[in-house]
Amino acid sequence: MKIAIASDHAAIDLKAELRAYLTGLGHDVSDLGPATAERVDYPDFGYKLAAAVAGGDADYGVALCGSGIGISIAVNRNLACRCALVSEPLSAALAREHNDANVIAMGARLTGIDMAKACLDAFLTTEFGGGRHAGRVAKLSNPAC
Amino acid sequence: MKIAIASDHAAIDLKAELRAYLTGLGHDVSDLGPATAERVDYPDFGYKLAAAVAGGDADYGVALCGSGIGISIAVNRNLACRCALVSEPLSAALAREHNDANVIAMGARLTGIDMAKACLDAFLTTEFGGGRHAGRVAKLSNPAC
Numbered sequence: 001m002k003i004a005i006a007s008d009h010a011a012i013d014l015k016a017e018l019r020a021y022l023t024g025l026g027h028d029v030s031d032l033g034p035a036t037a038e039r040v041d042y043p044d045f046g047y048k049l050a051a052a053v054a055g056g057d058a059d060y061g062v063a064l065c066g067s068g069i070g071i072s073i074a075v076n077r078n079l080a081c082r083c084a085l086v087s088e089p090l091s092a093a094l095a096r097e098h099n100d101a102n103v104i105a106m107g108a109r110l111t112g113i114d115m116a117k118a119c120l121d122a123f124l125t126t127e128f129g130g131g132r133h134a135g136r137v138a139k140l141s142n143p144a145c
Numbered sequence: 146m147k148i149a150i151a152s153d154h155a156a157i158d159l160k161a162e163l164r165a166y167l168t169g170l171g172h173d174v175s176d177l178g179p180a181t182a183e184r185v186d187y188p189d190f191g192y193k194l195a196a197a198v199a200g201g202d203a204d205y206g207v208a209l210c211g212s213g214i215g216i217s218i219a220v221n222r223n224l225a226c227r228c229a230l231v232s233e234p235l236s237a238a239l240a241r242e243h244n245d246a247n248v249i250a251m252g253a254r255l256t257g258i259d260m261a262k263a264c265l266d267a268f269l270t271t272e273f274g275g276g277r278h279a280g281r282v283a284k285l286s287n288p289a290c
Binding site for chain 1: 184186187188189192211212214215217218219221222223224227228229230231232235236239240243244246252255277280281284285288
C-alpha cells in the first residue's frame with residue numbers, strides 16, 4: 001500500500017523507525033517530513049499529510065507528534081480524512097472496523113516503538129466492517145447533515 | 146464551569162455517570178443526549194456538542210462513544226473545537242497544556258469509570274501553557290494557512 005507519514009520535531013525518531021518498519025513490510029512509504037529535528041508546527045505537517053491522503057497520493061496516513069493530540073486534530077480538519085489517535089492495537093483495529101479510518105495518529109512521547117508497531121499492524125490488517133457503520137462514516141464527511 | 150456532554154448509545158451509561166460526577170463537582174452540566182439507549186449515529190451528537198462549544202453555550206465539552214474515535218473525529222470537523230481523545234490522565238493534561246483542547250473524548254467500551262473521572266479531573270484542572278503552543282493552536286482553526 002501507499003502510506004504517507006508525517007510528524008513534528010518531537011516525533012522525528014519514531015517517524016524514522018516506523019518508516020523503516022513499513023518499508024520492510026513492503027509498503028510504498030512517503031515521508032512528508034520534517035527532515036530535521038528543528039522545531040516545527042504540527043498543524044503544518046498534519047495538513048500536508050491530510051492533503052496527501054485526500055488527494056489519493058496515499059492510501060493511508062501515519063501522523064505523529066509528542067502526544068498525538070495536536071496532529072490528530074489537524075488531520076481531522078480535512079473532511080476526506082478520518083484520523084484515529086490510538087495508543088494500543090484494539091483501538092487501532094476498531095478505527096478501521098467501525099470508522100474506516102484512513103489515518104492513524106500516535107504520540108511519540110507516550111507510546112513506545114513496539115506498541116506503535118503493533119498499532120500499525122492492527123490498523124493495516126483490519127478491514128472496514130461496513131453495514132451499520134457506513135452511514136455514520138458518511139456523515140463524518142458531511143458536517144452540515 | 147459550563148460543560149456540555151454528549152454520546153452515542155454505546156456510551157449512555159458512562160455519560161450518566163460522568164454527568165453526575167461533574168454536577169457533584171459543582172459544574173453546570175448540559176446533557177445533549179441521547180436520552181435513551183436507542184441506536185443513534187455518533188456524528189449527529191458530535192456535531193451538536195461541537196456547536197454548543199463553538200457557540201459559547203459551554204466552556205468545555207465531553208464527547209463519548211464506544212471507542213471515542215468516531216465522535217472525536219466529528220467534533221474536530223468544527224474549527225472552533227479542539228477535541229482530544231484520551232484514555233489516561235497524562236494525555237488529558239497535555240491536551241489542555243499544549244493544545245488548549247476544549248473537548249475531551251473517551252471510549253466507554255475501553256476506559257473504565259474511575260479512569261474516565263481521573264481524565265476529567267486532569268483536563269479540568271490544567272491550564273493552557275500558551276507561549277510556543279499558542280501559534281500552533283491558532284493554526285488549528287485555520288487549515289488554509
